[in-house]
Amino acid sequence: MTPTTVKTAPIPGQKPGTSGLRKKTRVFMEPHYLENFIQSIWNAIGGLSGKTLVLGGDGRYFNDRAAQVILRMAAASGAAKVIVGQGALLSTPAASNLIRQRKTDGGIIMSASHNPGGPDEDFGVKFNMPNGGPAPEDATDRMVKATQEITEYHILEAQDVDLSTLGVSTLGEMQVEVVDPVADYAALMEKLFDFNAIRAMFKAGFTVRFDAMHAITGPYATAILEETLGAAKGSVVNGVPSPDFGGGHPDPNPIWAKDLMDVMMAGSAPDLGAASDGDGDRNMIVGRGCYVGPSDSLAVLAANAHLTPAFSGGLKGVARSMPTSRALDRVAEKRGLDCYETPTGWKFFGNLLDDGRISLCGEESAGTGSDHVREKDGLWAVLLWLNILAVTGKSVQQTMTDHWAEFGRNFYSRHDYEAVDTDRANAMIEALRAKLPKLPGTEILGRTVESADEFAYDDPVDGSRSEGQGLRVSFNGGGRIVYRLSGTGTVGATLRVYIEDASDDPSTFLSETQHALSEMISIADHLAGIAENTGRTAPDVRT
Ligand code: VG1
Ligand code: CO
Secondary structure: OOEEEEEOOOOOOOOOEOOEEEEEHHHHOOOOHHHHHHHHHHHHOOOOOOOEEEEEEOOOOOHHHHHHHHHHHHHHOOOOEEEEEEEEEOOHHHHHHHHHHOOOOOEEEEOOOOOOOOOOOEEEEEEEOOOOOEOOHHHHHHHHHHHHHOOEEEEEOOOOOOOOOOEEEEEOOEEEEEEOOOHHHHHHHHHHOOHHHHHHHHHOOOOEEEEOOOOOHHHHHHHHHHHHOOOOOOOEEOOOOOOOHHHOOOOOOOOOOHHHHHHHHOOOOOOEEEEEOOOOOEEEEEEOOEEEOHHHHHHHHHHHHHHOHHHOOOOOEEEEEOOOOOHHHHHHHHHOOEEEEEOOOHHHHHHHHHOOOOOEEEEOOOEEEEOOOOOOOHHHHHHHHHHHHHHHOOOHHHHHHHHHHHHOEEEEEEEEEEEEOHHHHHHHHHHHHHHHHHOOOOEEOOEEEEEEEEOOEEOOOOOOEEOOOOEEEEEOOOOEEEEEEOOOOOOOEEEEEEEEEEEOOHHHOOOOHHHHOHHHHHHHHHHHOHHHHHOOOOOOEEO
16 A cells, blocks of 8 residues: 555645635536545644544545545555544534644544535535644635645545454555544533433433434434433434435525424423434524523523533633624623624634633524533533433423513524625625715614624734624614624625624513514615615525
């Protein structure tokens, strides 16, 4: 087995977005496409000689083939060892945990997360750093530069490695260790939460329905919820990962997890419903007859985390991505916690977590996490909810009602316009950007603009600056609209409009969200001219 060197040339567009490089699967399967990007990662991190990596993915179509290519390329570039999840599977948080537990030099996660999978859908690759977190911008910038300069890549000519059997084998000079994808992660969860209290709650009749959406969390949720904690058999549904996620979008929101929503809104609903996404880092929480928006979930977790062993000493501080609702800020203020506002994408939380400034953070897109790993973590969030409910004995609905009574409510919704013509979307954002300086003090459909700007972030730990992170317009009284273009889509542009309005009037707390936001929704359209500019009269997805 000798390494071969293959001549290649740069392929345009190999630029990681919000979370790794995502493209159509067929693009990834084109000659040299995957190889160029993987070699560029090696080149950007100073080579692989003597290094140890973690490798795994969410099991989507091409996951198994890509894993074999990546292993042969790691061996050809002198890696000492690659630790692979059995079957080349690892959820994103489990991969982050393995990188940390085994103190590796980083890892490759094969996933396009909530994007659908299959030969005509999406694939993705991302590199995580030795801290277990997504590569920050300076590292991805180096990768992009490497993709533009690449002339050759190195690969071993060899048969496939058997990834179905646990244990150590060799590929050329490199060790390949196949590990149980669930074991280390499950052990970590047991350390963080009061499993006895959750077990007792299930024993007393508490019911849960966890929809794994045919994606990676199935095996994790079955092992932890059913086999360890004693939730009834069948509590985990759609629990076997499939390469095309059963033909659906593995995106845990009321649209794509509609089956779960229907069950939870029916009379005989379980006490807690939850769902996770393609790679297991997102979570949706829904109580009996009560959907919990991700921003509210984050705020509830921040307010109650101290009830669980993981946070018994209290939280160090909290953080949210900029478009996430300010419900978290209300909790932080009342509890005297520092609250940071970062750009969209988990990579921006890494420094705050590493520096010990925060211990809990999240995004409106159903991502919640803590310092236990350096990724958002879907099942962890569900376990945190379960632990809190086991301590308080409250229902989800009661938890929400009490939370709003104590902190007030921020109504919140994200409206997505998918596969919009890229030029039109860019033109709309540009026109709005030009308008921002003149907005403060003006009145739009009865609301006065307090401030308007384009968000830029100065990382307080390493001083790096990230510009162009979304246009935001805030109104007197706590209303806010944020506009940004998605960095994870693979077709045209996806316009995300984040709409928020604050209320301290208890008589409004149980209002329906879209209704409560109707004024702000009209303002959002009026201000940016969404209908004229995109040709769409309604969003494709409302979360
Ligand atoms: C989206 C979400 C963002 C999240 C990112 C990756 O990005 O808005 O909050 O961090 O997906 O999540 P964008 O650029 O499309 O808005 V995942 O679960 O897809 O890795
Ligand atoms: Co994800």
